[in-house]
Amino acid sequence: MNQWAFVIAAYAVTLAGTAIVSLTSWRAMRSAERRADQLSDRG
Amino acid sequence: MKAKHQRLILALAALVALVGAGLLAASALKDEAAYFYAPNDVKTKGVEPGKAIRLGGMVVKDSLKRAADGVTIHFDVTDGKATVPATFSGIAPDLFKEGSGVVAEGAFDAKGTFIATNLLAKHDERYMPRELEGMNYNETTHEMKAEK
Amino acid sequence: MATLRFDGLAIGKMPYWRCLAGPVTDAILMHRFANPARFLKIARPLTTWLFWPGLLLLLIGAGCGLFVTPADYLQGQTVRILYIHVPAAWLGMGGWSGIAIAALMQLVWRHPLAAVAGRAIAAPGALFTAICLMTGSIWGRPTWGTWWEWDGRMTSMLVLFFLYLGYIALANASARQGQQGGVSSVTAIFGLVGAVNIPIINRSVVWWNSLHQGPSITLRGSSIDGSLLWPLGLTLLGFSLLFGAIVLMRMRAILAENKVEARMQRLARG
Structure with missing residues (x-):
């Protein structure tokens, strides 16, 4: 059972890291593209 | 151009x-970048007694003996070309056993026995389920064969 | 003399060496994506198409690796860390290879998207290198009996992580100075030079005695039994697709920021 603690720790680290980078990248993209679109709307 | x-x-x-x-x-x-000395390196290059090094290789089958004090173990380390005796007092890692890899930190004594102060188990590149344990792995064909 | 026209390139008139260099330097891909608008037209749907299948494959692979495959005869359950450790290592090294290719395209062909791609790869590349180091450490403790040792593989992988940090710092500095795409020539050269480390990481376990085991999967086959190996294919592909989606998202963000900035500058100038 102790071995599972190591497995869970490794998967948790990976999950957290992947989730954070995906989420921040997506949010940065969305806000930047929104600002760029607003610019072109105003012409 | x-x-x-x-x-x-x-x-x-x-x-x-x-x-x-x-x-x-x-x-x-x-x-310089080698992480450990193999027994054959020790033999060919010579390592003076008392110099702190790492010794790596396979634990020879049937060489592991526990001393009377219960914490000291004696075993032989081999790389297929040379074999050196080693001894260690303390708690060995779970995966330390005969026939598998080991990296020992320590120094040789005057008689040529490696006195280990720390043991690490070295895992090899083979991965298989328990059902296949005891089967022989052929390095060139990558096939598993039952042990005879 | 008949001239073969190929994507705006007159091959028939060129000397031999340019016949060779021409198609390479002016590959269709480069011309097609040189225009950010055309790149975005493809990148927008591609982001979705990489992200969701990637995530799905990743979850299936990780789930199978956690609950379906048998335990290893020696390592027991900790073998399951393999299914995330190997893709993380692959992406860490693949990411830097991407940075080096982007640097070459920036320095030689002045491709407008190369700098954007290089900067977009850096952060996820660094992250997966860190994940590789951490999961390796977590695996090493129960297997080897140590969290960290300075052997060839681990040290060269740590060097890769520091290279990423250096690249990110250089790219951020050049972005602040308003370099095109945010990667100065110095940064690109750094990305190219750092690529020397990639073959060293790959060969470290062969050249030097190391605590880390040798390669399990080689051209000759795999020393990982098939019953343990198959989820690795799923997670490898899943993580790779996800990585692609993350890089595309970051490229789109940089392109949009550049657009806003260019407009601001034009407005400021009146």
Whole structure:
């Protein structure tokens, strides 16, 4: 059972890291593209 | 010649020089960057007693003996070419066992026995389920065969 | 003399060496994506198409690796860390290879998207290198009996992580100075030079005695039994697709920021 603690720790680290980078990248993209679109709307 | 092509040739030449230099440096490091001495390295290069080194190899089957005090173990380490005796007092890692890899930190005594102060289990590149345990792995064909 | 026209390139008139260099330097891909608008037209749907299948494959692979495959005869359950450790290592090294290719395209062909791609790869590349180091450490403790040792593989992988940090710092500095795409020539050269480390990482376990085991999967086959190996294919592909989606998202963000900035500058100038 102790071995599972190591497995869970490794998967948790990976999950957290992947989730954070995906989420921040997506949010940065969305806000930047929104600002760029607003610019072109105003012409 | 277009500037673009000049840049291409320049960049490629620089890249080849760089990779060459890097690989040369890495191969020059061959001995310094080695993480441990194999028993054959000890034999051919000679390691003076008392010098702190790491010794790595396989634990010889049927060589593991527990001393009367219950915490000291004696075993032989081999790399297929040479074999050296080793001894260790303390708690060995779970995966330390006969027939599998070990890296021991410590020094040789005057009689040529390696006195380990720390043991690490070295895992090899084979991965298989428990049902296949005891089967022989053929390194060239990558096939598993039942042990005879 | 008949001239073969190929994507705006007159091959028939060129000397031989340019016949060779021409198609390479002016590959269709480069011309097609040189225009950010055309790149975005493809990148927008591609982001979705990489992200969701990637995530799905990743979850299936990780789930199978956690609950379906048998335990290893020696390592027991900790073998399951393999299914995330190997893709993380692959992406860490693949990411830097991407940075080096982007650097070459920036320095030689002045491709407008190369700098954007290089900067977009850096952060996820660094992250997966860190994940590789951490999961390796977590695996090493129960297997080897140590969290960290300075052997060839681990040290060269740590060097890769520091290279990423250096690249990110250089790219951020050049972005602040308003370099095109945010990667100066110095940064690109750094990305190219750092690529020397990639073959060293790959060969470290062969050249030097190391605590880390040798390669399990080689051209000759795999020393990982098939019953343990198959989820690795799923997670490898899943993580790779996800990585592609993350890089595309970051490229789109940088392109949009550049657009806003260019407009601001034009407005400021009146």
